[in-house]
Amino acid sequence: MNQACDLAIIGAGPAGMAAALTAANRGVNVVVLDEQPEPGGQIYRGIERVERTRARHLEWLGPDYAAGANFVRAFRNAKIEYLDGAQVWQIEAPANDASPGRLFYKRNGAVGQLSPRRVLIATGAMERPMPIPGWTLPGVLTCGAGQTVFKANGLAPQGRFVLAGCGPLLLLYAAQLVRAGVKPAAILETTFNHGAALPHAWKFFTTPEYWRKGLALLRELKAAGVPLRKNVTQLVLHGDARVREIEYQCGGKTTREPVDQVFLHQGVVPNGNLAWSMNLAHAWDDAQRSFRPRLDEWGRSSTPGIFVAGDAGGIVGAKGAHATGRLAALAIAADLGKITIEGRDQQARTPRAELAKHQAARPFLDALYRPAPHWLAPQEADTMVCRCEEIRAGEIRRLVTEQLCPGPNQMKSFARCGMGPCQGRLCGLTVVELIAQCRGVPVPEVGYYRIRPPVKPVTMGDLATLDVPVRPDAVGL
Amino acid sequence: MFKLLPDTPSERVTVLVDDVTVQVPPGYTAAAAMLMNTDEATRTTATSNQPRAPYCMMGVCFECLMEINGVPNQQGCLVIVSEGMRINRQQGKREINV
Ligand SMILES: Cc1cc2nc3c(=O)[nH]c(=O)nc-3n(C[C@H](O)[C@H](O)[C@H](O)COP(=O)(O)OP(=O)(O)OC[C@H]3O[C@@H](n4cnc5c(N)ncnc54)[C@H](O)[C@@H]3O)c2cc1C
Ligand code: FES
Numbered sequence: 198m199n200q201a202c203d204l205a206i207i208g209a210g211p212a213g214m215a216a217a218l219t220a221a222n223r224g225v226n227v228v229v230l231d232e233q234p235e236p237g238g239q240i241y242r243g244i245e246r247v248e249r250t251r252a253r254h255l256e257w258l259g260p261d262y263a264a265g266a267n268f269v270r271a272f273r274n275a276k277i278e279y280l281d282g283a284q285v286w287q288i289e290a291p292a293n294d295a296s297p298g299r300l301f302y303k304r305n306g307a308v309g310q311l312s313p314r315r316v317l318i319a320t321g322a323m324e325r326p327m328p329i330p331g332w333t334l335p336g337v338l339t340c341g342a343g344q345t346v347f348k349a350n351g352l353a354p355q356g357r358f359v360l361a362g363c364g365p366l367l368l369l370y371a372a373q374l375v376r377a378g379v380k381p382a383a384i385l386e387t388t389f390n391h392g393a394a395l396p397h398a399w400k401f402f403t404t405p406e407y408w409r410k411g412l413a414l415l416r417e418l419k420a421a422g423v424p425l426r427k428n429v430t431q432l433v434l435h436g437d438a439r440v441r442e443i444e445y446q447c448g449g450k451t452t453r454e455p456v457d458q459v460f461l462h463q464g465v466v467p468n469g470n471l472a473w474s475m476n477l478a479h480a481w482d483d484a485q486r487s488f489r490p491r492l493d494e495w496g497r498s499s500t501p502g503i504f505v506a507g508d509a510g511g512i513v514g515a516k517g518a519h520a521t522g523r524l525a526a527l528a529i530a531a532d533l534g535k536i537t538i539e540g541r542d543q544q545a546r547t548p549r550a551e552l553a554k555h556q557a558a559r560p561f562l563d564a565l566y567r568p569a570p571h572w573l574a575p576q577e578a579d580t581m582v583c584r585c586e587e588i589r590a591g592e593i594r595r596l597v598t599e600q601l602c603p604g605p606n607q608m609k610s611f612a613r614c615g616m617g618p619c620q621g622r623l624c625g626l627t628v629v630e631l632i633a634q635c636r637g638v639p640v641p642e643v644g645y646y647r648i649r650p651p652v653k654p655v656t657m658g659d660l661a662t663l664d665v666p667v668r669p670d671a672v673g674l
Numbered sequence: 675m676f677k678l679l680p681d682t683p684s685e686r687v688t689v690l691v692d693d694v695t696v697q698v699p700p701g702y703t704a705a706a707a708m709l710m711n712t713d714e715a716t717r718t719t720a721t722s723n724q725p726r727a728p729y730c731m732m733g734v735c736f737e738c739l740m741e742i743n744g745v746p747n748q749q750g751c752l753v754i755v756s757e758g759m760r761i762n763r764q765q766g767k768r769e770i771n772v
Contacts, residue, residue, distance in 0.1 A: 232752055251682060252681070323730065323734045336727070339730055341730065342730050345732060346706055346709060346731055350676075351678055352679070352709065354677075438715060439713050439714050584735070586721070587719060618739065619734060
């Protein structure tokens with residue numbers, strides 16, 4: 198099946214849904230694809246079922262989450278074709294304005310193809326890898342994973358568990374659990390340089406929505422009596438078939454305690470493999486310590502016809518994602534002749550003002566929660582970096598210092614680092630930080646993995662049903 | 675192991691996790707069904723048989739690879755359970771079906 202459409206949007210999170218609504222309301226024929234079974238993206242995971250069947254959970258998860266219900270309803274009711282459970286594994290940009298691009302996806306075990314005139318990548322964020330000794334043990338998950346099974350499944354950890362790392366999401370998950378009567382044994386905070394955030398504090402205080410919420414979360418956790426250990430400088434997880442103990446350093450003192458589950462988090466970074474696979478130009482964002490696609494003020498990428506919105510284009514948060522989605526949709530609607538340029542500019546005023554408001558909070562949050570260097574590039578030689586191919590930090594350092602692998606792509610071909618099924622999503626940033634540190638150069642000089650389609654697992658059988666060039670090495674499982 | 679919070683509807687789907695019958699709420703993913711029933715490995719690695727379990731629950735880490743209804747290498751965190759689904763841990767590397 199090959200279906201033509203004006204606009205294909207990948208991702209049904211705040212950015213993708215806002216863009217779809219904005220575009221559809223202006224007569225653009227939109228198809229939205231998301232690999233998740235339900236719309237909402239990471240922030241609103243499971244919202245429809247929670248609203249329908251778990252009223253108390255909706256309260257525990259809080260008003261920001263509950264706000265997703267109306268949003269998702271509007272999305273469902275609009276004239277938008279939404280393909281749930283559709284994994285997009287390859288996109289080819291339109292060759293010129295007259296011809297459409299090609300998009301390939303897998304849904305319910307079958308492959309499908311679209312021919313969109315414009316493409317919006319709204320694939321959101323993922324949690325930044327937090328490579329510490331023992332992070333591959335069963336029982337160790339990300340905070341976002343814990344929060345996801347709370348939202349989507351009503352599940353909470355059992356036994357003695359801790360949350361370790363830094364960032365708003367960690368505090369939010371802790372508070373959501375506390376409201377549900379599930380108390381963490383401790384929060385181990387790795388935030389290290391509060392001073393760096395100070396210069397941005399003034400601007401941050403102009404965004405009451407953010408600082409009030411942050412303070413309220415901290416107060417809630419304190420009132421619940423959750424021990425908060427600040428300035429944790431080292432974390433080691435011990436275990437066998439699963440995690441058993443956590444060892445941490447705080448205030449010069451080392452503590453080792455039994456633990457049943459550990460939730461790690463150190464911020465979010467763009468979930469970028471699809472954008473990388475299309476060779477979109479990227480820039481290094483030093484404040485966010487990650488790469489992001491180069492975009493103009495409408496979310497237009499370096500490749501004509503391809504737009505990026507939301508966290509996929511650099512972390513902006515849910516409301517910022519909403520605004521960038523609308524802006525991209527307006528530009529696309531104007532490109533396609535559905536609205537005039539004047540109309541576009543006039544209608545862009547509100548989302549642009551909203552975006553500016555939410556962006557005002559970023560510099561402070563980015564500076565406050567910037568991980569210390571040793572959390573970005575692990576010091577211990579046997580810390581796993583590439584979880585798929587089991588490549589450790591010591592091996593990566595050795596390959597760099599012996600000048601065998603000056604960059605991430607040599608690391609791939611030489612050591613298979615980043616060649617496993619996750620395609621470097623869980624090691625890419627760590628590998629480039631390690632290489633940069635060893636070589637004493639800035640990260641942008643090192644670059645990133647060259648990511649090739651398919652970005653999701655497809656079999657030779659899948660590819661054979663389509664007219665796409667097949668690269669045997671791409672079917673990477 | 676994860677537990678079900680109170681005030682969750684009582685409807686259940688029956689699935690087989692490693693040949694053991696377990697009941698999970700509808701709408702669960704295969705990985706969530708695993709997390710509710712074991713706190714140990716859901717797969718072992720190809721290179722050195724390390725124990726691994728679902729890590730991100732959002733489709734990026736591929737730690738949740740499992741065998742679902744006989745098909746190996748499925749991302750368990752993206753597959754919704756259905757009545758009678760067979761979900762199995764997977765050991766080491768599996769050939770993909772081509
Ligand atoms: C695990 C996690 C939990 C979070 N929880 C919160 C929270 O509770 N509160 C909060 O304020 N912020 C949260 N965030 C931050 C979050 O990134 C933003 O708030 C917001 O969700 C960003 O919106 P978005 O539309 O840019 O992307 P997202 O909401 O992330 O949506 C992107 C969508 O794209 C889909 N997708 C990605 N790649 C593909 C592909 N190749 N094919 C098909 N579909 C694809 C994903 O399934 C996803 O649904 C969370 C982030 C993460 C990673
Ligand atoms: S748990 Fe990470 S991909 Fe499924």
